[in-house]
Amino acid sequence: EPSLYTVKAVIILDNDGERLFAKYYDGSYPSTKEQRVFEKNIFSKTQRSDSEIALLEGLTVVYRSSIDLYFYVIGSPYENELMLTAVLNCLFDSLSQMLRKNVEKRALLENMEGLFLAVDEIVDGGVVLESDPQQVVHRVLQAAKEQIKWTLLR
Amino acid sequence: MLALFLKRGHGGGSNPFQHLEKSAVLQEARVFNETPINPRKCAHILTKILYLINQGEHLGVMEATESFFAMTKLFQSNDPTLRRMCYLTIKEMSSIAEDVIIVTSSLTKDMTGKDDNYRGPAVRALCQITDSTMLQAIERYMKQAIVDKVPSVSSSALVSSLHLLKTSYDVVKRWVNEAQEAASSDNIMVQYHALGLLYHVRKNDRLAVNKMLSKFTRHGLKSPFAYCMMIRVASKLLEEEAGQLLLSLKISMQLLLCSYEGCFRAISTLPSLIATLAITTLLKTGSESSIDRLMKQISSFMSEISDEFKVVVVQAINALCQKYPRKHAVLMNFLFTMLREEGGFEYKRAIVDCIISIIEENSESKETGLSHLCEFIEDCEFTVLATRILHLLGQEGPKTNNPSKYIRFIYNRVVLEHEEVRAGAVSALAKFGAQNEEMLPSILVLLKRCVMDDDNEVRDRATFYLNVLEQKQKALNAGYILNGLTVSIPGLERALHQYTLEPSEKPFDLKSVPLATAPNAPVAVVKQPEKVAATRQEIFQEQLGAIPEFRGLGPLFKSSPEPVALTELETEYVVRCTKHTFVSHMVFQFDCTNTLNDQILENVTVQMEPTEGYEVIGYIPAKTLVYNQPGTCYTLVALSEEDPTAVACTFSCMMKFTVKDCDPNTGETDDEGYEDEYVLEDLEVTVADHIQRVLKPNFGAAWDEVGDEYEKEETFTLSAIKTLEGEGVSELLTFLLAPFRSLTGRLLGQSCSYCDNKLAQASKTQKSIPSPMGTRLDCGRQESILHSTVSGRQTFPEAFQIPPEDLCLLQDVSFLVHPP
Numbered sequence: 001e002p003s004l005y006t007v008k009a010v011i012i013l014d015n016d017g018e019r020l021f022a023k024y025y026d027g028s029y030p031s032t033k034e035q036r037v038f039e040k041n042i043f044s045k046t047q048r049s050d051s052e053i054a055l056l057e058g059l060t061v062v063y064r065s066s067i068d069l070y071f072y073v074i075g076s077p078y079e080n081e082l083m084l085t086a087v088l089n090c091l092f093d094s095l096s097q098m099l100r101k102n103v104e105k106r107a108l109l110e111n112m113e114g115l116f117l118a119v120d121e122i123v124d125g126g127v128v129l130e131s132d133p134q135q136v137v138h139r140v141l142q143a144a145k146e147q148i149k150w151t152l153l154r
Numbered sequence: 155m156l157a158l159f160l161k162r163g164h165g166g167g168s169n170p171f172q173h174l175e176k177s178a179v180l181q182e183a184r185v186f187n188e189t190p191i192n193p194r195k196c197a198h199i200l201t202k203i204l205y206l207i208n209q210g211e212h213l214g215v216m217e218a219t220e221s222f223f224a225m226t227k228l229f230q231s232n233d234p235t236l237r238r239m240c241y242l243t244i245k246e247m248s249s250i251a252e253d254v255i256i257v258t259s260s261l262t263k264d265m266t267g268k269d270d271n272y273r274g275p276a277v278r279a280l281c282q283i284t285d286s287t288m289l290q291a292i293e294r295y296m297k298q299a300i301v302d303k304v305p306s307v308s309s310s311a312l313v314s315s316l317h318l319l320k321t322s323y324d325v326v327k328r329w330v331n332e333a334q335e336a337a338s339s340d341n342i343m344v345q346y347h348a349l350g351l352l353y354h355v356r357k358n359d360r361l362a363v364n365k366m367l368s369k370f371t372r373h374g375l376k377s378p379f380a381y382c383m384m385i386r387v388a389s390k391l392l393e394e395e396a397g398q399l400l401l402s403l404k405i406s407m408q409l410l411l412c413s414y415e416g417c418f419r420a421i422s423t424l425p426s427l428i429a430t431l432a433i434t435t436l437l438k439t440g441s442e443s444s445i446d447r448l449m450k451q452i453s454s455f456m457s458e459i460s461d462e463f464k465v466v467v468v469q470a471i472n473a474l475c476q477k478y479p480r481k482h483a484v485l486m487n488f489l490f491t492m493l494r495e496e497g498g499f500e501y502k503r504a505i506v507d508c509i510i511s512i513i514e515e516n517s518e519s520k521e522t523g524l525s526h527l528c529e530f531i532e533d534c535e536f537t538v539l540a541t542r543i544l545h546l547l548g549q550e551g552p553k554t555n556n557p558s559k560y561i562r563f564i565y566n567r568v569v570l571e572h573e574e575v576r577a578g579a580v581s582a583l584a585k586f587g588a589q590n591e592e593m594l595p596s597i598l599v600l601l602k603r604c605v606m607d608d609d610n611e612v613r614d615r616a617t618f619y620l621n622v623l624e625q626k627q628k629a630l631n632a633g634y635i636l637n638g639l640t641v642s643i644p645g646l647e648r649a650l651h652q653y654t655l656e657p658s659e660k661p662f663d664l665k666s667v668p669l670a671t672a673p674n675a676p677v678a679v680v681k682q683p684e685k686v687a688a689t690r691q692e693i694f695q696e697q698l699g700a701i702p703e704f705r706g707l708g709p710l711f712k713s714s715p716e717p718v719a720l721t722e723l724e725t726e727y728v729v730r731c732t733k734h735t736f737v738s739h740m741v742f743q744f745d746c747t748n749t750l751n752d753q754i755l756e757n758v759t760v761q762m763e764p765t766e767g768y769e770v771i772g773y774i775p776a777k778t779l780v781y782n783q784p785g786t787c788y789t790l791v792a793l794s795e796e797d798p799t800a801v802a803c804t805f806s807c808m809m810k811f812t813v814k815d816c817d818p819n820t821g822e823t824d825d826e827g828y829e830d831e832y833v834l835e836d837l838e839v840t841v842a843d844h845i846q847r848v849l850k851p852n853f854g855a856a857w858d859e860v861g862d863e864y865e866k867e868e869t870f871t872l873s874a875i876k877t878l879e880g881e882g883v884s885e886l887l888t889f890l891l892a893p894f895r896s897l898t899g900r901l902l903g904q905s906c907s908y909c910d911n912k913l914a915q916a917s918k919t920q921k922s923i924p925s926p927m928g929t930r931l932d933c934g935r936q937e938s939i940l941h942s943t944v945s946g947r948q949t950f951p952e953a954f955q956i957p958p959e960d961l962c963l964l965q966d967v968s969f970l971v972h973p974p
Binding site: 023113130 | 170197201204205208209212235239242245271275278306309310313314342343347350351353383386387390
């Protein structure tokens with residue numbers, strides 16, 4: 001069934017598999033409890049693995065890790081893996097720019113706003129909104145740039 | 155947020171959100187009511203709230219609503235980050251808090267404001283809180299946003315519209331024109347979103363989707379995301395169409411179970427492809443009793459479908475004929491009716507093929523079939539079909555009870571038709587004359603008239619056949635009229651070419667052309683001249699002919715089909731031998747490989763010691779054998795002159811050579827070597843090496859030609875064989891043909907199927923049937939009488955010292971023993 005709804009979830013876990021951020025766009029895991037079980041599962045399956053993609057619990061999972069963070073984008077088993085990877089990379093690269101290449105837990109926690117806004121620019125309700133990290137960063141920080149203008153003008 | 159990039163001084167790398175407590179955070183939200191608003195502080199509180207929600211913290215309706223209301227105050231601030239955080243909060247809380255629509259006006263203002271930063275996110279937030287009634291109020295703004303030049307605005311509007319389809323389909327449907335416009339955008343995400351929206355709106359309208367697809371495939375898409383989407387749409391469409399076809403088929407099958415009548419009425423409403431499939435399925439599943447009715451009903455149907463489908467139906471009828479041979483009369487009638495109607499070449503050809511296969515399979519149908527075909531050719535517009543039928547008449551007609559009735563039809567063709575048909579008719583007449591002594595005088599008269607024809611081909615054929623028939627010799631008739639060319643056609647071409655280049659007193663000798671090992675192409679028209687590849691035999695002929703010592707040997711009669719290995723596979727020297735048989739000599743070709751990398755062999759020959767009869771004439775050595783590069787040496791041997799039948803012999807073989815040591819790395823060899831020899835396995839030459847297959851397409855004629863002198867009758871007790879069918883026959887043949895192992899591969903296959911046919915018939919009638927197989931089978935008793943014959947030019951079984959029961963004439967093959 002062709003559809004724009006390609007992303008089922010975006011998840012960021014820390015080194016211990018604890019959730020730092022998670023957004024579920026469809027009813028695959030309705031309750032928090034189910035979500036946490038799912039996150040534990042994908043964490044244990046992908047923690048040691050080098051590869052970037054897996055089929056877990058009947059869903060396509062593309063993932064990437066950096067220092068002490070694990071990024072996941074989840075889609076249906078029939079989903080185009082490259083699209084999911086595009087989303088993953090967009091998220092990662094945007095954060096990388098915003099955090100000055102320090103894609104690690106501490107930096108991320110200090111910039112939760114940036115993270116929320118970035119994800120909001122990339123995926124909207126399960127639809128891929130933007131795939132270009134430059135655009136994403138631009139829109140997130142545009143606000144900040146405006147702020148500088150104001151402060152300079154004052 | 156810029157401030158956030160500077161160190162926030164939250165000491166020690168711990169999680170600033172770690173010990174958040176919901177009620178405390180929500181309490182903090184009271185700060186929102188203060189003026190002036192502290193953007194940083196407020197933004198941070200919002201972040202904490204969002205974090206909590208993200209962690210799965212549950213917010214009650216009351217507390218959510220309260221916090222939501224407090225947040226609305228923050229719209230007074232112009233801080234961009236704060237504003238954005240507000241949008242996020244609105245979205246998160248829209249499902250929990252009540253009365254969220256109060257922010258509608260603020261969002262609408264932002265959506266249409268000057269600040270492009272706000273517009274995209276504002277649209278998305280707004281659409282999250284809007285219900286269908288409210289949507290109409292902002293419809294104008296949405297449409298504007300969709301076609302906005304700023305990509306983020308357009309994308310946001312399109313994606314939001316998509317979400318709104320679930321609740322407000324009718325409203326969003328009205329925005330397709332704007333979406334269509336957006337679809338031509340250069341921005342890859344906008345195009346993707348627009349197409350996605352368009353598809354989702356129209357997905358129940360196949361025609362519209364089709365149009366969309368074709369439009370965008372014509373103009374191309376900029377966006378790879380859009381491409382992926384279109385591919386999926388296209389494949390879904392294909393699935394649906396196939397699904398529809400299957401559904402139609404299923405319906406007709408269900409009707410079939412109820413009644414034929416109903417089914418036919420239903421079939422007439424289906425598209426012709428489905429209808430054809432339905433008909434063919436009916437034909438395949440028809441039972442013997444239903445065939446009559448089926449045929450009646452199909453005839454009316456046939457006039458409505460196109461030629462290609464008619465061919466499909468004819469093929470199904472063909473299959474039906476195979477299944478129910480007793481129904482051949484009904485089916486033939488039907489086929490002939492169809493043949494008489496209008497139709498294209500392929501269609502009529504399919505019918506003729508079908509009729510011919512019935513005639514060939516079913517001897518009871520022969521008479522009627524042939525008569526009908528005669529009528530057909532009276533009025534046939536296709537020369538190919540006419541010539542084909544004439545060929546068939548020539549083949550089958552003479553064997554019928556009343557062959558003379560066909561002559562009139564055939565001769566009429568000679569008088570009335572084009573030259574190709576006339577030529578075919580002449581050949582057919584000749585066949586009648588060749589097989590039927592009573593008719594011969596009349597045929598001769600007719601052929602004499604044909605000699606006066608306008609066309610060269612017709613005259614040539616008539617003259618040729620006339621001459622052959624006037625000789626009144628069975629062998630000639632068989633050789634030149636009834637059986638085709640036994641030699642390979644490309645070989646003949648080459649030999650003739652050779653002959654014209656070297657003018658000679660002697661007439662051209664057909665024996666110098668290698669025999670055909672596979673049946674030549676049948677009478678069907680050859681569409682283009684095909685480049686025929688040289689056969690293996692011809693390649694050998696050329697290779698051997700290039701060696702001066704072998705020039706005088708004459709034409710190559712036969713080469714052994716597979717090289718014989720004279721060593722094991724893993725030995726130091728690997729040698730394989732191919733045997734070439736000439737008129738009075740044999741050449742043994744040894745392909746040798748040296749597998750030792752520290753040696754080079756020079757002057758390699760294979761010495762042979764015959765046990766009897768043969769005489770070694772000479773050796774052609776292989777000059778050098780370098781590591782792993784195969785080389786060839788030859789040994790020439792003459793057949794015994796005193797005793798030409800002593801053809802079986804065992805040769806002991808020894809490879810002799812000069813060995814020079816060689817450095818494996820540099821390849822340098824010593825100057826001096828030493829003589830050495832290497833024993834090979836014995837090589838056997840058998841009768842089979844002197845025997846080549848000759849194809850005889852017309853078995854009956856070949857059988858008659860051999861005559862009674864060479865017939866031998868033997869009786870066998872078959873104790874080990876349980877049944878005669880299938881295996882029994884093949885075991886018999888294996889035993890009989892043991893000396894000719896190298897020839898037997900295909901022979902057995904052919905003979906068995908013919909045999910099986912005869913056996914099947916015999917078992918039905920419980921009689922003994924004489925068959926050209928040479929086997930007379932008495933099915934009641936497990937005994938058989940084998941008729942065996944040897945066909946030869948000069949030699950006789952006794953002289954060969956091979957027990958006569960080992961040789962027999964099988965269908966399709968006679969042995970041409972090569973003369974000494």
